[in-house]
Amino acid sequence: MMEDPFKSVRDQVRSELDMSASINNSELMARIEEMVWRRRELMELTAAEKxxxxxxxxxxxxxxxxxxxLVDNPRxxxxMINSHQDIFIEQDGEVKKLPLQFESQSRLEDIIQSIVGTVxxxxxxxxxxxxxxxxxxxxVNIVLPPIALKGPTMTIRKFPESPMTMEDLVRRGALTEEAAEQLRILVKGKYNIFIGGGTGSGKTTFLNALSQYIPPDERVITIEDSAELKIVTVPNLVSLETRNANTEGRGEIAIRDLIRSSLRMRPNRIVVGEVRxxxxxxxxxxxxxGHDGSLSTGHANxxxxxxxxxxxMVLSGADLPISVxxxxxxxxxxxxxxxxxxxxRSRRVTEISEVIGMSDGEVVLNPLYRFRETGESGGRVIGSLEPCGNPLQSADKLHMAGITAWPLQKMMEVTS
Incomplete structure (x- = not known):
């Protein structure tokens, strides 16, 4: 059998087919199959190997x-591509190196240019x-030399094909059913909610799940650096994505440009994927x-x-007193x-707090839920998100939304 069947068949495809012509995927697949099955030197391969x-x-x-x-594998x-010879993955929460590599650095560069070109x-x-x-x-995040010393690097963060719901997160132990119900009420009541967390803590997944609670009759504008949110429950949805400057340094459209533009698009709510x-x-x-019920995320510990x-972040773009x-x-x-x-490696909601105003020049929080660890078993952290016993102090938005059902009395008693 030939030394490298892959290179041999690929070279045959290049020589016999005009790849610049309008050959569709089905036709290309059929031609490759024909080549592989007809070649005598490949007869030793099993059907699965072919x-x-x-x-x-x-x-x-x-x-x-x-x-x-790897992209097709849902697990x-x-x-993480550290170089064309150095590929790692995270699978089922475990990071490991794979015995895979690109045939050359130029091949990795071709793939990178193909990815960025499509967007x-x-x-x-x-x-x-x-x-x-x-x-x-x-x-996808890409860094090229000379910034990346070992060659082009690329990191791909995958998301489920079907957006994860809050019920899915409850089943995975990210939060309790009670806390999820409270968040549903707060979203319906048009509370502005900000999600914080470290890298890889699941902020985008959580934001997407939380967004499914937005009533379907509202108009929502999503704003992201790279479009990732999949809000499938809101028909009246506009998704905006930033644009980098061109090679002449012109044409950049930043997050703040999109936020300002969105205010003229009659949104009921604005969802900003991440502020940096x-x-x-x-x-x-x-x-x-007037855009109550808006949602966003940010990196923090x-x-x-x-x-x-x-x-x-605010002070980086405006000369304002810290008190303001x-x-x-x-x-x-x-x-x-x-x-x-x-x-x-589990992702958990560890705190839900209400902002209740200012005191002595500081933002004051009213903790509603906090994660309490109770032990460890088989390497897994045991604990749950528990109520702090503090009532929600501002229920005006709930009343304005007509929410007076049992959760308001049972777990959100308003202090007078």
Missing amino acids: RRLVRRVFDSFRGLDVLQP ITEI NRVVNESTPIVDARLKDGSR GSEALDMLQAMNT STQDMISRLET VRQQISSAIDIFVHLSRLRD
């Missing part, structure tokens, strides 16, 4: 080459860092100017840290939800 060879050759032309099976949540992004030596996405919505910089001020002002980071910034935060955001990735 099918894998056909798929690999096809993926090298129309897919993501060696990455395609894999993260793919009208540019990545090169002058713009060596870019965020993009795959056709299935998976998040000066756009935080625009988001807070939108929440403060705790709720207090999230407040501090929001202050820093804190007043903006306290009046715009009603609820903070904090997510953590615990040492057993």
Whole structure:
């Protein structure tokens, strides 16, 4: 048998087929199958091995080459390419290196250019860092040399094909059914909710699940760097995505540009995938100017840290007194939800707090739920999200939304 069947068949495809012509995927797959099954030197391969060879050759032309099976595997949540010879994955919460590699660095570079080209992004030596996405919505981060010292690197964060619901998160132990019900009521009552957490804590997944509670008769505008949210319950939905500057340094459209534009699109709610910089001020002002029920996320290690980071973000784009910034935060955001990735790699809601105003120049929180760890079994953290015993202090929005059912009396008694 030939030394490398993959390269041999791929070279035959290149020589016999005009890949620039309008040959569709089905035709290409059929031609590759025909080549593989007819070649005598491949007769020693089993039928399963031939099918894998056909798929690999096809993926090298129309897919993501060696990455395609990884992208197609629902158990894999993260793919980390440190160089063309160095590929890691996260599968079932465990990170491991794979015995896979691209045939060359130039092949990896071709795949990278194909990915960024489909979403009208540019990545090169002058713009060596870019965020993009795959056709299935998976998040992609790319860093090129000279920033990446070992060669092009790419990290792919995958998301489930069907968006995870809050019920799914409850079943996985991320939060309790009671807390999920409280959040459902708060979303229906148009409370502005901000989700914080560290890298890989599940903020986007949680935001997507929380968004499913938005009433279907509302108009929602989503704003993201790379479109990832899949809000399937709201028909009147507009999804906006940022754009990088072109090679001449023109045409950039940032998050804050999209937030400002969205205010003229008659939204009932605005959902900002993540705030990282000066756009935080625009988001807070939108929440403060009649767009109640808006949602967003940010990176932080705790709720207090999230407040501090929001202050820093606002100040990075506006010369305002810190007291004014804190007043903006306290009046715009009603609820903070904090997510953590615990040492057993599970993702949990670890805090839900209400913002109740200012005291001595600081934003004051009213803790509603906190995660309490009770032990460890078989390497898994045991614990649950427990109510703190504090009533919700501001129920005006609930009353305005006509919510007076049992949850209001049972777990959200209003202090006079």
